[in-house]
Amino acid sequence: MLVPASLGGGERPPDEMVAALDAIAREDASTAWCAMVAATSGLVSAYIDPDFAREAFSPPAVGGGVYAPMGRATVDGDSYVLSGRWPFASGCRHATTLLGGAVIDGGNGPTVRAMVFPATEAEIHDTWETTGLRGTGSHDIEVSGLRVAAGHTASLSDDRPRHEGALYAFPPFGLLALGIAGVAMGIARGAIGDLVELAASKKASGSKRTLAERPGIQKSVADAEALLRSARALVDEAVGAAWDAAESRGEIDLERKAVLRLAATQAARSSTQAVDLMYEAGGGTAIYTRSPLERRFRDIHTAKAHMMVSPASLELVGRVRLGLETDTSQL
Helix, strand or coil, X not given: CCCCHHHCCCCCCHXXXXXXXXXXXXXXXXHHHHHHHHHHHHHHHHCCCHXXXXXXXXXXXXXXXXXXXXXXXXXXXXEEEEEEEEEEECCXXXXXXXXXXXXXXXXXXXXXXXXXXXXXXCEEECCCCCCCCHHHCXXXXXXXXXXXXXXXXXXXXXXXXXXXXXXXXXXXXXXXXXXXXXXXHHHHHHHXXXXXXXXXXXXXXXXXXXXXXXHHHHHXXXXXXXXXXXXXXXXXXXXXXXXXXXXXXXXXXXXXXXXXXXXXXXXHHHHXXXXXXXXXXXXXXXXXXXXXHHHHHHHHHHHCCCHHHCHHHXXXXXXXXXXXXXXCXXX
């Protein structure tokens, strides 16, 4: 979805990415999460050598990996020598291309670059025993002494994309956060549907009324709808304003970037609250692993733990809004 059209990709606007991930997550959150990682990893293709990018990211290739700088790399001629181990590498077992963030030793102080390499070069450590999103296979990946050509690397905070177009004016970390928001909203929409279906037939012990006929359940469903719809409205507004700026001026100002992160983080928070309401409304039925609400509950709380939608994101947005000196490279 985010690979340039000139490289064989879709180059779709962010609102389409969010909608697609939302739709997939209504059916299966782990599948949506892997699609989100593949899509946002593909964004790196706009920053690296085009010939290699076409091979590494255009269909049927599948990208994955972790941008967090858990690796170390040294300069060796026109290449880097990379070693590192990265946790949370979602979809690594089916990815054909991986990336790992690395701190570059030497030069004028430490810098961070995404190192792109064939998935066959990485060792996978089976570590993914978690509460939710179990189907993502987000294991650790590791390389040692791997040579990576300079043209196969990029700094997503400092480098300029090699491709024109409104999509590539969007902040990469903002797009990642929006992808997570899309998955979260899909989980919440699925949970509301699960509860509505359950409520039509389930009766509490000793009651002649179905859950749907109980005022407390009615209020919970309305509250969940309000949480989800308001979150989606904020995401749509933020993405629309940023897209208009990208198309008209070729860049997105700091305030719009901050609102993108705010919208994504709020969507994850509100979606979690909506799922919690539906899980609680499901009562004893929801605690069984056979219940879809049980899985929604586990998946949304795992998704919300991602650093791109963490409370620190709100602090970052707040500092921007208050006019304080702030490192905005992660926006």
